[in-house]
Amino acid sequence: MADNVENQLAFPQNDLSSTVQSEIVEDFVIVWLSDYHISNNFMEISSALRVIIDNLQLFDNADNCIDYITSLSSNINKLIILSSHQFIIPLINEIPQIKSIYIFNMNDANNNNSYSEHIHLGNIFNNKQLLVDKIKRDVKLLSMHFPLPMAFFDDKNQSVTQKSVKNLSKESKYFMYMNLFIEILLHPSENNEAKSDFLSVCREHYSNNNAQKSLIDSFEKDYTPDNAIQWYIRDCFVYRIVNEALRCQKFYNIYKLRLIINDLYQQLKNLYLKQSSELKYIETVYRGQLVNKNEFEILRQIKGGLVSMNSFMSTTLDKAVAFEFIAGAIVGDSVPVIFEINLKNTGSISIPFAYIKDFGKFKAEEEVLFSMDCIFRVVSIEECTEDNQVYFLVKLAIMSQDNRENELEALTDYLRKQIQKYPYDVAALGYIMGEMGHYDQAIHYYELLSRRISLSDPYMGAIYTNISRTHQILGNYTEASNCLKNALDICKKELPEHHPVFEKIYGNIGVLQTNQGNFTESLNSFMKVLNMQKKSSKSLPDLAQTYCNIGSLYQIQGNYSIALKNYENALNIQLKSLPKYHPDITATLQNIAMVKDIMGDYSSALDLYRQVLDIESKSLPADHRDIAMTYVNMGAVLLSLNKYAEAGRYFQKSLDIQLKSSSKNYVSIAGTYHNLANIFHKKRNFDVALKYCNEAFEMQSAYLPKNHLDFAITYDTFAHIYHSKGDNDKAIDYLEKKLGIEEKSLSNNHSNIARTYNNLAVILHSKKSYDEALTYYKKAVTVVLESLSESHPHIVTIYNNIVNIYRIQGNHMEARKYFKKVLDIKLKLLLDNLPDITNTNNHMEGFNQDQDIYKEALDCCEQIFQIQSKILPEDPLNIAKIYNNFGFIYKRQGIYVSAMHFYSKSLDTQLAFLPENHSGFVRTYWNIGNLYSCFGDKSEALKEWKKAYDIALKSLPSDHPWIVSLLKKLGKDEESVLDEDGSIKKRRKHYANE
Structure with a gap:
């Protein structure tokens, strides 16, 4: 036989063990290397070995044999039989997971018996039955001692x-x-x-x-x-x-x-x-x-x-x-x-x-x-x-x-009682699989039961309801709708109209209608359920779930106060009727946190999400879908707080869980891709941001109706990215698509519409279409005042933009009016996670010598300083910000000595509490340099700007606006003094080319 031909071909093709790889017997493979010609004796042994292990591989070429062995996963246990080519023993002895090497009928005339020093004497055979018995025993013992879960x-x-x-x-x-x-x-x-x-x-x-x-x-x-x-x-x-x-x-x-x-x-x-x-x-x-x-x-x-x-x-x-x-x-x-x-x-x-x-x-x-x-x-x-x-x-x-x-004994007992409510064990298994996050398995068990019982069985409606609920979790809305229709048809025929199963069916119909954007029909379904439950009062947890569903509906419609009231009703009921680690409680906490986030109370939202994550980490497997969603929500709040790196870590954790899941929810994965697009947009990596945004859009297109609100979110992200890239026309196109969906799906005073108006105004503003931009800004203000509180951070942003346009147009009276509103709101809020007053001070530059506005700003700073020094005495960096604000205002008034006094106090505070290369110093040295320039001391100004420039290079992205601005300050005349290594000149040239 030629050396490169394997003995596998000696057996009929349909009788080869290698042609069928059963998932049950992948743990073992027997590899037999022999140069024997085919004989009845040889085939008899092979048949006996296949009784033990299906996967038997036969070779007559040593190189092919070694290549095959080394190609196998280390998880497969390898048993090697050698009837020739004993020289390969030292080559294969150290291969992972080779459990045993057996010698059978080795021809001593052609071999020097050197294998005996490597092979245990108990594994050397001439008798075929002894070989088969030994392999049988070894496989049995090894199988019983596989690594256990x-x-x-x-x-x-x-x-x-x-x-x-x-x-x-x-x-x-x-x-x-x-x-x-x-x-x-x-x-x-x-x-x-x-x-x-x-x-x-x-x-x-x-x-x-x-x-x-x-x-x-x-x-x-x-x-x-x-x-x-x-x-x-x-x-x-x-x-x-x-x-x-x-x-x-x-x-x-x-x-x-x-x-x-x-x-x-x-x-x-x-x-x-x-x-x-x-x-x-x-x-x-x-x-x-x-x-x-x-x-x-x-x-x-x-x-x-x-x-x-x-x-x-x-x-x-x-x-x-x-x-x-x-x-x-x-x-x-x-x-x-x-x-x-x-x-x-x-x-x-x-x-x-x-x-x-x-x-x-x-x-x-x-x-x-x-x-x-x-x-x-x-x-x-x-x-x-x-x-x-x-x-x-x-x-x-x-x-x-x-x-x-x-x-968690209380929760265990509660869950056991929940399972005991199921009249069929297979239905209980479906419930368990769903709770464990194995949604495909849950559907399998429910469908298995549906094939076992009669269509006229009253429980058939409950089965279809459970299948529908699971499909909804997976985002399969068409399948979910069909199952609910079947459930309702069966139950109307077989059950009295006040049977509790109708509460479940109409509740699930309402959830599905909400997910599909049919809000009027959804509210009708939920109110029908609520009226049924208030009359029966048999299940407090079910009543709580209905309040949650109604809260979710109002949240989507932008009525946050009513949403919060319903969520709180649900939480009060759940805390009285459920164990403290029950997943329904964490879900309600999540909902309350979302509303707090939307309303701008970021600190409260983040605290609530941390409570949720703490509970989930004690009651759920680490790769559960709910934990993935909590990571997404925490990332979104951190994104609002401009903590991009931390937000990105949470989004990536969520994506890792979702992609590994056997039951993938592609709608949720699309949402996570969208969040990652936001992160890379914030980091100004626009190409990667567009890549994630396109992946989100493609998934949504495959699984959602074309006017679904998720598309509005994705269009908004596209618009932001293209605006940042300078393609404002494309950005406006995406925002108009977003607005079209929102006007069809949301109420006229929904806060999302306000955001879209504001975003359109920002782009028109950047295109110097001031009158059109001002129209959209004022539309946004009208909507925000109707849907959110008058001190919401979104309205601060819009007012600041309006101030800027009126300043550019020279309408200082209107600019002052809106600027005064900004100061009043910021004084009221005093929250770290809102834009600080320094950002507002930048809008004062266009007011020239308007002393009234400076007096108002100084009064505001003084009040903030007094409040924070009493309430937050342990936060010196906040005090440093206020010192900086005082300095800025005095500088704008031309009172330079007072300005330097406060800038110096701000710097001293920072030096005491910040590392030497912290980015916070950039602004301070910039301000002090500007003040020296006002004094006419150009030499000292350049020194301060150079300090700011050096720290900016170490602490900020290379394309950060501060670096560009500082390069302009460090003009060509000073290069010989400050630019000893030529780095400033080189970097200025780089930005000029950009």
């Missing part, structure tokens, strides 16, 4: 969280729902149906394996609940399918395996009770396995904390047996670990375990099998060396039921 909690450091980490002593929501999921699996079920589900999974995965199919047939014929353990520990399909599903948390398969899981649990429980007198003498058991490096680092960090194994767990009384499973492993991506588990003082335990030595074929193994979700305390972790093998000994102590902490 672990959950951790550090009692002392609650910050230890990641995707695989579940909060145990604080009971994270994910952990609770996983346990509730298992509780449902352990409910008595119709055995024939459960058995049929189990067999269908097994036959699907072993459809091309005749040996396993034969065993499945035997299982169907002979299986009884009292021999579940025998089947589980038998070398066959059962343990492979069960362990893989539990290890990978494949909920769909786990449910279909409920027969064997339930029977295993019950048999272990019976054995635990039967063996109680014997088990008390077993003080320690061991388990050897490789642990992912990241998980091991968490295990180290939580020493003294808790760990849970979320699968059936095989252990041994013999530490030497446990050692076999890590022998030869080195510390890399995985860490060799022996768990030493102390079983003393078990007390009352909720998870059974049993001594199953008499059940196994290899009785010397002395196996103790634990059921799922045993919880252990991490006692210690020690690095050890034995037979030149470095490993870590992790000592665990089993936790009794009495010692398990459970601060």
